[in-house]
Amino acid sequence: MSTRKHTALPKARILIEALPWLTRHNGRTVVIKFGGNAMVDEELKAAFAQDVVFLRQAGLRPVVVHGGGPQISAQLEKAGLASEFRGGLRVTTPEMMDVVRMVLAGQVQRELVGLLNQHGPLAVGMTGEDAHLFAAVKRHADVDGERVDIGRVGEITAVDTGAIEALLDDGRIPVVSSIARSADEADEGSPGTGVYNVNADTAAAALAAALGAETLMVLTDVEGLYADWPNSDDVISRLTVSELEKLLPDLASGMVPKMEGCLHAVRNGVRTARVIDGRVQHSILLEIFTDEGIGTMVVPDEGE
Numbered sequence: 001m002s003t004r005k006h007t008a009l010p011k012a013r014i015l016i017e018a019l020p021w022l023t024r025h026n027g028r029t030v031v032i033k034f035g036g037n038a039m040v041d042e043e044l045k046a047a048f049a050q051d052v053v054f055l056r057q058a059g060l061r062p063v064v065v066h067g068g069g070p071q072i073s074a075q076l077e078k079a080g081l082a083s084e085f086r087g088g089l090r091v092t093t094p095e096m097m098d099v100v101r102m103v104l105a106g107q108v109q110r111e112l113v114g115l116l117n118q119h120g121p122l123a124v125g126m127t128g129e130d131a132h133l134f135a136a137v138k139r140h141a142d143v144d145g146e147r148v149d150i151g152r153v154g155e156i157t158a159v160d161t162g163a164i165e166a167l168l169d170d171g172r173i174p175v176v177s178s179i180a181r182s183a184d185e186a187d188e189g190s191p192g193t194g195v196y197n198v199n200a201d202t203a204a205a206a207l208a209a210a211l212g213a214e215t216l217m218v219l220t221d222v223e224g225l226y227a228d229w230p231n232s233d234d235v236i237s238r239l240t241v242s243e244l245e246k247l248l249p250d251l252a253s254g255m256v257p258k259m260e261g262c263l264h265a266v267r268n269g270v271r272t273a274r275v276i277d278g279r280v281q282h283s284i285l286l287e288i289f290t291d292e293g294i295g296t297m298v299v300p301d302e303g304e
């Protein structure tokens with residue numbers, strides 16, 4: 001004989017709460033940026049993979065763009081190369097670019113693809129070099145109003161979504177590393193210099209805009225955008241693009257590419273951009289399928 005406590009009703013309520021969200025999001029594209037800081041915990045990584053597969057099985061079209069900043073820094077250190085960031089971007093020499101590419105495409109992307117594919121033949125990895133996904137030109141850092149040369153760091157100038165759309169139409173989950181092929185004429189025919197290191201938040205935002213995604217979701221290691229960081233932990237739950245534009249000049253470096261990316265995405269047709277806590281297990285499902293959501297949501301201005 002076995003007995004059971006009456007826990008069925010709360011479970012059913014959770015499923016019922018998800019129903020309108022399942023209907024609303026059906027067939028919609030969601031771009032999810034998974035940051036390197038959220039990837040240090042094995043359980044979190046496994047829960048992340050479950051959530052993404054859940055979205056796919058629930059009828060959404062998830063696309064993963066991943067970072068790997070801490071993993072790149074660790075590998076550079078092993079190679080005796082010190083990491084330096086200017087304006088939140090890694091100063092990337094051609095020698096370092098090889099390491100960046102090896103870590104993102106050869107390690108981090110492979111691991112995520114492996115985790116997702118534990119649930120079936122779903123994930124396909126690619127970098128922005130594949131099928132001309134991302135083209136970029138050299139980007140300079142802005143440090144106190146000064147233009148600083150930071151080496152092989154790129155700014156995306158064109159996105160060709162053809163391969164991603166084909167994978168999504170085939171029911172696959174694209175997993176994209178934030179590397180771009182160079183569109184600079186000076187790089188034509190010079191092997192080894194034809195790629196750029198792109199900040200992963202920026203790459204995810206550019207891809208979400210080009211795909212006309214419904215949602216850009218940026219996972220990070222804080223609850224969302226704090227109103228008065230680091231003095232208080234009040235999270236801004238919702239703000240319009242105009243409100244965000246006013247806040248941007250006062251933001252500290254880690255949040256700048258994320259919030260600039262959210263702004264770019266929503267200004268370019270993405271319906272909502274959200275920054276959520278990647279340290280919370282199943283944060284993606286909580287954000288998408290529950291009424292309250294978690295984290296910070298950026299929405300278009302009223303009437304748009």
Ligand SMILES: Nc1ncnc2c1ncn2[C@@H]1O[C@H](COP(=O)(O)OP(=O)(O)O)[C@@H](O)[C@H]1O
Nearest residue numbers: 035036037220221222224225226229252254255
């Ligand atoms: N207003 C803010 N709200 C939240 N976090 C902030 C804010 N300003 C700066 N930060 C910092 O930004 C960090 C997130 O950026 P980053 O470390 O680059 O994350 P990731 O590795 O996920 O891309 C937070 O851990 C926090 O230290």
Ligand SMILES: CC(=O)N[C@@H](CCC(=O)OP(=O)(O)O)C(=O)O
Nearest residue numbers: 035036067068069089090199200
């Ligand atoms: C130009 C630049 O800074 N590129 C980043 C790319 C990886 C990244 O953005 O990773 P996270 O999302 O984990 O920070 C870097 O080299 O660290």
